[in-house]
Amino acid sequence: MMNFDLNENQSMIAQMIRDFGAKEISPFRKEWDDEQQFPLQLFKKLGELGLMGVLIPTKYGGSGFSYNEYVTAILELAKLDPGIGLSMAAHNSLCCGHIMLFGTDEQKEKYLPKLASCEYLGAWGLTEPNTGSDAANMKTTAVKDGDYYIINGAKNFITHGVSGDVAVVIVRTGNIGDSHGMTAFILEKGMAGFRGGRKEDKLGMRTSETAELIFEDCKVHKSQMLGEEGEGFIQSMKVLDGGRISIAALSLGIAEGALEAAIQYSKERHQFNKPISSYQGISFKLADMATKLEAAKLLTFKAADLKNRGEYVTLASAKAKYYASEVAVELANEAVQIFGGYGFTKDYPVEKYYRDAKLCTIGEGTSEIQKLVISREILK
Numbered sequence: 001m002m003n004f005d006l007n008e009n010q011s012m013i014a015q016m017i018r019d020f021g022a023k024e025i026s027p028f029r030k031e032w033d034d035e036q037q038f039p040l041q042l043f044k045k046l047g048e049l050g051l052m053g054v055l056i057p058t059k060y061g062g063s064g065f066s067y068n069e070y071v072t073a074i075l076e077l078a079k080l081d082p083g084i085g086l087s088m089a090a091h092n093s094l095c096c097g098h099i100m101l102f103g104t105d106e107q108k109e110k111y112l113p114k115l116a117s118c119e120y121l122g123a124w125g126l127t128e129p130n131t132g133s134d135a136a137n138m139k140t141t142a143v144k145d146g147d148y149y150i151i152n153g154a155k156n157f158i159t160h161g162v163s164g165d166v167a168v169v170i171v172r173t174g175n176i177g178d179s180h181g182m183t184a185f186i187l188e189k190g191m192a193g194f195r196g197g198r199k200e201d202k203l204g205m206r207t208s209e210t211a212e213l214i215f216e217d218c219k220v221h222k223s224q225m226l227g228e229e230g231e232g233f234i235q236s237m238k239v240l241d242g243g244r245i246s247i248a249a250l251s252l253g254i255a256e257g258a259l260e261a262a263i264q265y266s267k268e269r270h271q272f273n274k275p276i277s278s279y280q281g282i283s284f285k286l287a288d289m290a291t292k293l294e295a296a297k298l299l300t301f302k303a304a305d306l307k308n309r310g311e312y313v314t315l316a317s318a319k320a321k322y323y324a325s326e327v328a329v330e331l332a333n334e335a336v337q338i339f340g341g342y343g344f345t346k347d348y349p350v351e352k353y354y355r356d357a358k359l360c361t362i363g364e365g366t367s368e369i370q371k372l373v374i375s376r377e378i379l380k
Contacts, residue, residue: 004301009065010072016049017076025080029207032081033352036201038209039084040163043118046088051077053116054092056100061113067242067304071249078253079260082356083207085253086363089246090159090208091115095122098168098184098239102227107186111166123164125155125213126236132157133369135170135233136179140215142171149173149185149225151218154197161211162196165189169213170232182232186224193218204355241313243364244321248300251321251328251360255293258328258335258353262286265339265348282338289331296324315377322370325360332357 006014024042032039046052054070056062063069070092078085096115099107114120131137140153151171155161167187174181187194197212227235263286266277276282303316335350336343343350361367 004298006072007068009069013051013065013069013073014076017051017073017080020045020049021077021080025077025084029081029352030346032207033083034346036206038087038163038207040121042084043087043091043121047116047118050116051088052091052118053096053112056096056112056116060108060116062116067245067307068301071245071252071300071304074246074249075253075256078250079257081207082250082254082353083205085250086205086359087159087208089243089250090124091118091122093242093246094124094159094239095164095166095168097242098124098226098235099186101238102184102231102235103186106223107226111186115166120165121160121163123158123160123167123213124239125158125161125167125169127155127157129154129156133365135182135236136177138170138172138182140169140171142173142183142185142220144173145219147222149183149220149222151185151193151215151220153215155213156197157200157210158213160209161213162199163209164196167213168226169215170236171215173229173232179233180230182236183229184226184232184235185220186226187218187220191218191220203358204352205359240364241317242307244317244370245300245303245307245313247360247364248296248303248317248320248324251324251357252293252297252300254328254353254357254360255289255296255324255331258331258350258357259286259289259293261348261350261353262289262335262338265342276338285334285338289334292327293331296320296327299323315374318370318373318377321364322367322374325357326367328353328357328360 050063051073053062054065054073058064074085074089077088099111115122128138142149142151170182170184173183193216195214197214199211266282267275269276299320303320306313306316332353336354339350342348
């Protein structure tokens with residue numbers, strides 16, 4: 001049976017992030033957002049706190065925590081700055097997660113300790129310009145050449161595409177449209193023919209770097225392959241089960257941050273000699289917001305619990321990601337409405353939540369994709 005109370009580790013992590021964020025994130029949040037700066041050194045500090053290897057076993061230098069602690073960490077970071085939460089999540093669940101699930105002992109020993117400390121920042125490459133959710137039709141290819149593979153093509157919308165030190169990339173080694181025609185490789189910055197490309201200028205999540213990965217006759221040894229040739233797509237679907245939980249947690253942080261800001265403002269803002277929270281038009285909004293946030297939390301922590309126990313999590317993670325991301329957008333919108341004209345200015349945090357929230361309904365598969373996954377699962 002699930003216990004919905006925060007455990008000791010979760011409480012410790014939450015307080016640690018609040019204390020850290022008050023000094024290292026909040027004072028710089030607006031500057032980073034306005035100038036679309038990716039604060040790489042901040043992630044080095046998060047590595048020192050154990051937050052860049054939350055799920056990595058202690059024998060590889062990680063914190064060895066469960067998905068409960070992981071969700072809490074993303075939630076708290078997202079309340080401070082959703083872009084920071086997004087980057088931390090992509091590093092942990094996608095890059096580190098793929099290597100943890102499918103890497104050899106040698107690959108794990110080589111990469112996980114440096115990823116856990118953030119000596120290496122991780123990236124993960126599946127999406128391409130014309131094949132977002134249609135991954136089976138990817139154009140980036142790896143052609144076998146003796147003990148090596150020659151990779152050509154490009155990936156886009158890649159978190160840490162420029163700043164990442166290690167990238168797990170999924171490329172086509174077989175026929176187009178064949179779900180067993182894709183293979184995953186671990187690539188390192190500095191490999192000939194492998195580089196970051198154009199950085200996206202984004203509406204929100206501007207403190208998280210999003211860019212292209214470009215491959216031009218990139219020569220990769222077969223020892224860098226994750227699992228067997230042809231397993232890349234199947235591996236990716238399992239990795240994305242964890243990725244959906246990450247986005248759900250990110251959504252919770254945005255939604256909770258927006259609600260807390262709205263509650264505080266509604267008590268402080270007076271109209272007609274009364275705080276606006278005393279009017280039903282506002283108080284009923286807050287009641288709806290709090291209820292939907294709680295429902296999203298239950299879905300997310302249920303998925304985390306299933307993941308912890310090694311049970312089938314595809315349906316639960318899709319439900320959590322779908323509902324929590326929609327709730328984040330709705331609550332951010334309502335928070336802006338409660339703030340009125342001030343909600344439309346950068347003097348208050350809700351306009352940033354409003355901009356950042358939208359990615360949650362898109363990243364790791366759109367809400368429409370999640371509904372497709374959910375419907376397929378329940379119709380089996």
